[in-house]
Amino acid sequence: MxxxxxxxxxxxxxxxxxxxxxxxxxxxxxxxxxxxxQQKDVTSPIVTISKPLTINEIEIVEEERYTTYLEELDRVLGGGIVKGSLILVGGDPGIGKSTLLLQVASNISSKGKIVLYVSGEESARQIKLRAKRIDIKEDRLYILSETNLASIEKYIIEIKPHVVIIDSIQTIYRAELQSAPGSVSQVREATSVLMRIAKTLNISIFIVGHVTKEGSIAGPRVLEHMVDTVLYFEGNRYHTYRILRAVKNRFGSTNEIGVFEMREKGLVEIKNPSELLLSGRPSNVSGSCVVCSMEGTRPVLVEIQALTCATSFGMPRRMATGVDYNRVILLMAVLEKRVGMQVQTFDAYVNVAGGLKLDEPACDLGIICSIASSFRNIPIDTKTIVIGEVGLTGEIRGVSLIEKRILEAKKLGFSRCVIPKENVRGIDIPNGISIIPASNIYEALEALLGG
CATH class of the missing domain: 2.20.28 (Rubrerythrin, domain 2)
Incomplete structure (x- = not known):
């Protein structure tokens, strides 16, 4: 050679x-x-493998999928693992990526399929200790502690697994390249080889990727373009729950999220995240408001908290956790200009309880109501939920999927809902919940705080 x-x-x-x-x-x-x-020159004649087809000649074939037996993960993937797909999983260190994939490997292998778990960061004994802690003992789950790409490819061809897990791509290296493992060239070359294996042998491959301080996948940007699906495992290390989010998915939606809770025996699915996020919510306290955010097709109820107090300095402080800081500043300006609430000399702190991050405009009205409630020191009824996008003129604009949001609120025991006036037309209002339409923030605050 x-x-x-x-x-x-x-x-x-x-x-x-x-x-x-x-x-x-x-x-x-x-x-x-x-x-x-270096790419060698190809002097052989071009071999045509496929020919152009008209759009009507192309037949649609449903992709064959494996279920992970974790409903939250299957939802994010679009219904399960597609055969021959390459899936990139990223997240902060210690967030639970390896634990999640080890549980997936156990679930799939327990149903008769062969899974190969390749670790370049831990020894086989370390993986065995984690597996013992979360009670995993499957005969069809193979563990390989290896970083050489050629050896990994050899064992994949030899074992012929249905699913392969690479933890992590930054530790895999190709001997022909002189650069260190984790460099741009090594990561790109390893991903290219794994992609070829996945497509030619019809094997589903998970690869774990480290993240940078900015939160993006470490390595070349082309890494995310090469794979079929990119998943981010998010969460605060000081909270027990984790959120799995798809930012790219060729076989499903990128709007779905999966919610898990980290326990001693591993990750546990949270079927009703709204109930978890609202647990421990105080009653009869100002500055607290519940909103409904759509995460894909799932409505999630979240508590937004606000605290305002007179500033001790010439310039008031503004802080926002879980919502966009600039959006909070904009909404406070609307509150001051359109309602006449003089908040310019007050410090303002806005927080999404539970650590969830909200970026949907339908939460605008909840942010304004929580700030106004704290400023006037008037509590909002604990059985009330607010939904609506707020414009610069103070108007409340309509939002999508309003019926799903109202049904979720009713299911969790809420009896009153403030919604945009234009959303009232043509919706079926369930029994047991009253709807308060509002066309601007003045009407909403009058209904919630008494003017």
Missing amino acids: GKIKTNFVCQECGYESLKWMGKCPGCGSWNTMVEEL
Whole structure:
């Protein structure tokens, strides 16, 4: 076998060099030269494998899927694991990525399928200790502690598993490349080989990816473009629950989330996250308001808390946790201009209870009502939920899926709902819950706080 040759290619302009250089001569960028394998010239004639078809000639075939026996994960994946797919799972260290995938491996192998769990960060004994802690003991679950890509490929062909888990992609290396494991070239080459294995052998492969301080997947951006699905495992290490979110999915929606709780025996699914997020909510306290946010097709009830107090300095402080800081500043300006509530000399702190992050405009009215409730020191009725997007003129705009939101509120015992006036037309109002339509924030505050 001849020696495999490499060269260095600038990731900005494509300039090629036989040696590494700190500064690219082509575009002048620093530290963009990355080692890559040289592509051999292909002198054989082009072999046509497929031909162009009209859109009407193409037949739709439903993808064959494996269930993970975790309903929350299956929902995020779009109904289960698609055969031959490459799935990237990212998340902060210690958040529970390895535990989640080990549980998935156990569930799938317990139903007769072969699963290969490859770890480049832990020894086989360490994985066994974690498996023992969460009570996993399946005969068809194989553990391999290896970082060499050629050895991993050899064992995949030998064992012929249905599902492969690589933990993590930053530890895998190809011996022909001189760069260190985790570098751009190594990560890209390893992902390319795993993608070829997944598509040619029809094996579903999970790869775990580290995240940077900014929260994005470490390594080249092309890594996320190469895979079929990108999942982020989110959560606060000081809270017990975790949120699994899809940011890319070629076989399903990217709006769904799955909620889990970390316990001593592993991750447990949370079938009703609204009930969990509202547990421990105080009663008859100002500055608390419940909103309904749509996470994909699932309505989730969340408590928004606000605290206002007179500032001790010339410039008041503003803090927001779980909601966009700039959005809070904008809504406070609307509250001051359109209602006449003088909050410019008050510190304001807004928090989403439970650590969930909200970015849906339908939560605008809840933020305004919680700030106004704290400012006037008037509690909002604990059986009331508010829904609506707020514009700069103080109007409350309609939101989507209003009936689903109202039904979720009724299911959890709420009896009153403030919604946009334009959403009232054409909806079926369930028994046991009263609807208060509001066309602007003044009408909403008058109904909740008495003017």
